[in-house]
Amino acid sequence: MKSSSAQERSDAAMARLRERGQRVTTARRALIDVLARSDAHLSADDIADRLAEHDSPDIAATHRTTVYRTLDSLVRAEIIAHVHLPHGAATYHLVDTGRAHLHLLCRGCGEIIDAAPDLLDDVRARLESSAGFRLDPEHVALTGWCRACAPD
Amino acid sequence: MKSSSAQERSDAAMARLRERGQRVTTARRALIDVLARSDAHLSADDIADRLAEHDSPDIAATHRTTVYRTLDSLVRAEIIAHVHLPHGAATYHLVDTGRAHLHLLCRGCGEIIDAAPDLLDDVRARLESSAGFRLDPEHVALTGWCRACAPD
DNA sequence: ATGAGTGCAAAGTGTTTGCAACTAT
DNA sequence: ATAGTTGCAAACACTTTGCACTCAT
Numbered sequence: 292m293k294s295s296s297a298q299e300r301s302d303a304a305m306a307r308l309r310e311r312g313q314r315v316t317t318a319r320r321a322l323i324d325v326l327a328r329s330d331a332h333l334s335a336d337d338i339a340d341r342l343a344e345h346d347s348p349d350i351a352a353t354h355r356t357t358v359y360r361t362l363d364s365l366v367r368a369e370i371i372a373h374v375h376l377p378h379g380a381a382t383y384h385l386v387d388t389g390r391a392h393l394h395l396l397c398r399g400c401g402e403i404i405d406a407a408p409d410l411l412d413d414v415r416a417r418l419e420s421s422a423g424f425r426l427d428p429e430h431v432a433l434t435g436w437c438r439a440c441a442p443d
Numbered sequence: 444m445k446s447s448s449a450q451e452r453s454d455a456a457m458a459r460l461r462e463r464g465q466r467v468t469t470a471r472r473a474l475i476d477v478l479a480r481s482d483a484h485l486s487a488d489d490i491a492d493r494l495a496e497h498d499s500p501d502i503a504a505t506h507r508t509t510v511y512r513t514l515d516s517l518v519r520a521e522i523i524a525h526v527h528l529p530h531g532a533a534t535y536h537l538v539d540t541g542r543a544h545l546h547l548l549c550r551g552c553g554e555i556i557d558a559a560p561d562l563l564d565d566v567r568a569r570l571e572s573s574a575g576f577r578l579d580p581e582h583v584a585l586t587g588w589c590r591a592c593a594p595d
Numbered sequence: 596a597t598g599a600g601t602g603c604a605a606a607g608t609g610t611t612t613g614c615a616a617c618t619a620t
Numbered sequence: 621a622t623a624g625t626t627g628c629a630a631a632c633a634c635t636t637t638g639c640a641c642t643c644a645t
Binding site: 314315316334335336355356359360379380381 | 608609610611612618619620
């Protein structure tokens, strides 16, 4: 199994950006770097906060609106993806082939737990044949209780 | 299979309200009636709108804040349940034993489709034994594309 | 009578939009 | 040069909170 560095992941994302004919701007580069450097799932606010701590005052000044718009364009370019959580903000992460995963949210501690990408394969097949519904399992977090928070 | 009328469902909910030692107020009665009468999943706004059309000016004047607070107390009394949708407002429905169901949201048309309550039983068992995660499958809608909206 | 429920105004998140200034191509 | 990006201010949708008043028990 090949694990990629933040630098490699960032470069790959930038390359894809160019491929798609999208403009390479400071904000986009910075935002991709933040996501490449983090293994976690970040909300728009988290990202804005990390940008605000950047050495370059230029990047540190990135406006929240820009963060949202940049996230939106990166999602459309399929460079990043977002996951909706029941409460609170959507979270974003790089689309890293070979790192696909589903999301579980603990209703107790709020932790996001990654689950195997094939967890819902059976369910998906069943829904497709029974209802003609094409499940998109990565787009929403499933909720429940993690081991630590589980009641009784 | 026994199907219950709106009246019966409303009565059962009111009974439960009393059982739980909760006060019976006009707002709560009206709100339960709205939900009992509707098979669909209603947002707080939907409910407020329906109340606003009520004959009784008293009920029609129900404030949105009250709707939210009433929904909250009914959820806590386990008389109703809410489902979170990726975009937009949470939706509420009566907890009707024998009518449990999961929720699928079409990303195309926004339709909510009910699915069999046991759809995720296998997944649930797998998550419990592998990760100690106790899945709560009814609390969030799964997303995807319905037959009509599915691409190609 | 007393504590729970309600209306109102206001604020709090998370996100989007209109417009003018700017910049990557 | 020009279309796509950005910053700013403002609005938006959904939900919560503080406070005084009212009502169910």
